[in-house]
Amino acid sequence: MSLQPMNDNTKQNNPDIRSKIRVENFSAGYSKSLVLKNINLTINKNERLAIIGPAGSGKSTFLKSLNRLNDLNKEFFYNGKIFLDGVDIYSPQTDIPLLRRTVGIVYAVPAPLPGSIRANIAFGPKMAGIKDKARIEALIETSLKAAFLWEEVKDRLDTPAFNLSGGQQQRLCLARVLALKPQVLLLDEPCSGLDPISTAKIEEALAELKSQYSIVLVTNNIKQAARASDRTAFFLMGELVECDLTSKIFTNPSDQRTNDYVTGRFG
């Protein structure tokens, strides 16, 4: 799936066959304040990248830059490039709805739309123009299973999504994104409001999903980053301090600031 089917020579821009998203010299902010400063980062296929850092270090802004959700904010500005499979997502030719289906996002606060569980999951595929009922039904089942929610809701798909518990709602939001058949999953502190059991279920789902997706997990919970990621990027004051294998970041980081943060000396 390419966002710009017309453009064939873009593949040669891709230096690494494993890379899914490449961020180059990317700076961004709102109105007059600069939130992200010259970020360079590659997100690989089939990896779970955790992004950690204190509040206000630009983690969410970075995440929302990857599928252009920041565009909704009129004061947003950016500089630099972000490539998805070698194609610049900020080019004017980008099909933005398609980009957001390819790079799906789960928000910090579970936000079901009004309507049933079934309607919530069918929403994305319907917006994409899928009309075949059997296909949508199949998507609903596979997505809910992948989000570890199917067993709990299979008998009440037509009940309002608001009736689910917080943890279930968040897994519904995950399933809703999976139904879009994305290639990259963005998770913005998906477990910040959840109890440990719900958190464990989401992490379990993410471990399974890794085989099919690139996962970017923003988290305030350092332990979660250590548990549920392959590589970890540490953001501080809008800068990417370092990005390395999670095991290295948590045992032997190159930067003193990373060490201070993961050992709990600040943040």
Place this chain on the structure above:
Amino acid sequence: MRLPPLITQRIAVALMWILAGVALSILAFIIVFIFYNGLPNLSWEFLTKEPRHMGREGGIFPMIVATAYITALGLSIASPIGLATAIYLTEYTEEGVIKNIIRFGADCLAGIPSIIFGLFGFVFFVITLGLGLSVISGALTLALMVLPTIIRTSEEAIRAVPQVYREVSFGLGSTKWQMITRVVLPSALPGIFTGIVLSAGRCISETAAVMLTAGSALSLPQSVFDSSRTLALHFYIMSREGISMQNAYQTAAILIIAILIINIFAYWLMRRFISRLSVS
């Protein structure tokens, strides 16, 4: 000297009960008074026959038809325009001077007495456009009159839809138009519908504006270009010109019943809609 808080509270609650009771009993008194005078002699014939001798005898069938006709036509003109304006104001324009001017204008229009709208309708639709005293002139005038109400209530209803729904919809790959039609409007519909029902009530009970634009013909309107008399205007003429107080009260009773039915129907429809939304 200050009274103890518990006593103040009791006095306040008692006072509120009394004042609310006064408000409700005035309403009840009006309805009972009209029904007491209008209902006892109400007959099937009164509802289904044409008036005779200027309304001294016979029924009010043409007035019922004309009222429904003008109201339905007026609302079907005003609702799409009002809704489109509200969507434009909430989803497509930035907050700013122009938007505030549009809003201020709508609020001013909403406060203009209906006789002024009637006069405008008479000059513009009836004479300049040559539509004559007719159902269509009346409907267009009423449409102008209720447009601000529909715009403002729809705007408030759309604005009340949580911002997070919009962001979620975009995040799931919808276009802006899909977001508006599939997420925002369904959530705002009960509020939008309330505005339209309020407008229906105003159309049905409007007298001055339709007198100047739809005229007061007693016969059944055959097309939108025929003059016709609405229930409220019929009541006015019956009582003001002393033709028949009996028939005036009966007409008023029908008018009140019609408005009650519309409100009950609207609440029923709204509840059904809300429950359908939360299940489907």
